[in-house]
Amino acid sequence: MIAPRLHPSVNRRGLTFWSQWFCATVLSNLTFCYLVWHRFGYIAVGYRGLMVIGMLSSVPIYSALHVYHKRYGYGSGLLRVLAGWTVLMIALYGMLRIFLFEPGLDHRLLIRAAVLGFLAQAFTYLPLRYLMILHSRWLGFERTAVIIGTGPLAYTLAKQLRERIPVLGLVSIDAEAVQVDTALPILCGLQELPERVLRDKIRRVYIALPLAKAALIETIYLKLLDLSVDVVWIPDFSSMMLLNPSISQIEQFPAIYLNETPNSSYPAATLGKALFDRGLALVSLIILFPVMLAVAIAVKLSSPGPVFFRQPRHGCNGLVIGVWKFRSMRLHNDVDVKQAFQGDPRITRVGAFLRRSSIDELPQLINVLRGEMALVGPRPHAIAHNQYYGDKIQAYMARHRIKPGITGLAQVSGFRGETETLEKMQQRVEKDLIYINEWSLWLDIKILIKTPFTLFSRNIY
Numbered sequence: 001m002i003a004p005r006l007h008p009s010v011n012r013r014g015l016t017f018w019s020q021w022f023c024a025t026v027l028s029n030l031t032f033c034y035l036v037w038h039r040f041g042y043i044a045v046g047y048r049g050l051m052v053i054g055m056l057s058s059v060p061i062y063s064a065l066h067v068y069h070k071r072y073g074y075g076s077g078l079l080r081v082l083a084g085w086t087v088l089m090i091a092l093y094g095m096l097r098i099f100l101f102e103p104g105l106d107h108r109l110l111i112r113a114a115v116l117g118f119l120a121q122a123f124t125y126l127p128l129r130y131l132m133i134l135h136s137r138w139l140g141f142e143r144t145a146v147i148i149g150t151g152p153l154a155y156t157l158a159k160q161l162r163e164r165i166p167v168l169g170l171v172s173i174d175a176e177a178v179q180v181d182t183a184l185p186i187l188c189g190l191q192e193l194p195e196r197v198l199r200d201k202i203r204r205v206y207i208a209l210p211l212a213k214a215a216l217i218e219t220i221y222l223k224l225l226d227l228s229v230d231v232v233w234i235p236d237f238s239s240m241m242l243l244n245p246s247i248s249q250i251e252q253f254p255a256i257y258l259n260e261t262p263n264s265s266y267p268a269a270t271l272g273k274a275l276f277d278r279g280l281a282l283v284s285l286i287i288l289f290p291v292m293l294a295v296a297i298a299v300k301l302s303s304p305g306p307v308f309f310r311q312p313r314h315g316c317n318g319l320v321i322g323v324w325k326f327r328s329m330r331l332h333n334d335v336d337v338k339q340a341f342q343g344d345p346r347i348t349r350v351g352a353f354l355r356r357s358s359i360d361e362l363p364q365l366i367n368v369l370r371g372e373m374a375l376v377g378p379r380p381h382a383i384a385h386n387q388y389y390g391d392k393i394q395a396y397m398a399r400h401r402i403k404p405g406i407t408g409l410a411q412v413s414g415f416r417g418e419t420e421t422l423e424k425m426q427q428r429v430e431k432d433l434i435y436i437n438e439w440s441l442w443l444d445i446k447i448l449i450k451t452p453f454t455l456f457s458r459n460i461y
Contacts, residue, residue, distance in 0.1 A: 020068040020128050024121040025055055031120045032113045039109055046105055054092050060272035061088050064441035081125055085118045094279050146171055149208035153236045157208050158184050197229050204230040241395050244437050261401040262439045277375045281368035292362055295326055302350035303330050313380040316403045321372045323380055324363035328354050358455045364406045376444040377405025378432035389425055399432040409435040412450040
């Protein structure tokens with residue numbers, strides 16, 4: 001089951017983020033100002049502009065990398081701060097070199113500022129993190145809870161809640177309910193619940209029942225309304241295929257988003273991903289230009305035909321885009337739904353190496369630079385393949401809700417190359433949907449790091 005996340009508009013964890021971000025930003029900027037003032041005796045316009053751009057850019061980057069998230073301990077939390085600060089410094093350096101280059105800026109000073117800036121953030125992170133842990137422990141004792149329900153959802157919820165608050169046990173709605181976890185007893189039935197709430201000083205009751213029990217949920221709520229206890233309903237969506245679910249509020253109406261993309265739910269983080277993708281694509285094209293030129297010559301000499309192969313494929317929201325690749329096959333009429341296979345006579349000798357090493361995908365960096373693709377995302381399939389699998393695999397077309405990628409979670413998980421069975425394509429689609437549901441800039445970075453180790457997969461033909 002994929003649990004709905006809290007929509008950014010009502011995310012109470014935002015206070016944790018903004019408080020730590022504010023303290024860290026103030027101290028790191030004061031450190032930067034001191035270094036500049038000590039060096040020159042004044043703060044030039046270029047340094048002031050760099051400081052403002054860095055402060056504004058840190059918000060989407062830190063948000064995308066989940067810096068300051070309360071689930072991380074001291075060590076992993078500091079690593080998150082370091083990762084966010086490193087990405088920010090790389091982004092600022094790229095903008096400085098490409099758009100805002102000023103010869104008067106002291107590069108040694110900037111390096112010192114980057115190092116001391118991280119130390120300043122670490123200095124604020126550790127005590128604030130300690131205070132928030134103390135606050136969370138205090139809240140835990142104030143939130144002694146029970147869970148109504150004895151199904152899989154109730155036990156899964158209890159396992160997660162017990163890491164933060166005391167969960168006394170479960171409340172059964174069925175006299176024949178069987179206790180599954182010996183560490184989590186079935187305390188009582190619904191009739192005895194009010195008495196148990198008063199006796200054990202229970203402060204919160206979670207209702208974890210399937211949607212089929214909607215009428216019973218209303219009865220339970222009315223029963224608990226007169227008691228001094230919080231009531232939280234956890235809807236059970238385990239039987240539904242959800243896409244990036246979230247919970248929000250529209251005026252006075254609660255809203256559960258069953259199907260949403262990161263583009264609409266995390267616009268700031270999506271902008272950060274777009275800047276990251278295009279910036280890295282531009283740098284990669286510059287660095288790899290000699291390699292691409294050599295490949296282009298090899299392709300041209302291998303067989304008659306153009307160097308590049310531009311195939312129409314579905315992009316974000318089903319928009320048809322032209323995906324660039326180095327041509328790896330001899331010219332032929334591609335009218336059937338036929339993927340490349342081992343020993344495929346259409347593949348040239350040079351093309352076989354390009355496909356196996358995935359070098360044929362390098363021109364797609366142009367698609368990324370144009371904003372049609374991302375570095376990481378679901379791999380785009382041929383339109384004919386989409387039409388073939390669309391009515392055979394549930395939620396197959398949902399993978400087109402975001403930009404397709406040069407690499408993706410499915411590819412680094414071993415689902416590359418030919419999908420000769422429907423089951424293999426189903427597994428690839430499942431990985432794509434997991435990526436959409438769990439997307440973060442940090443996940444993109446991990447996939448990019450893993451990608452080179454999967455380039456020479458045996459499944460690529």
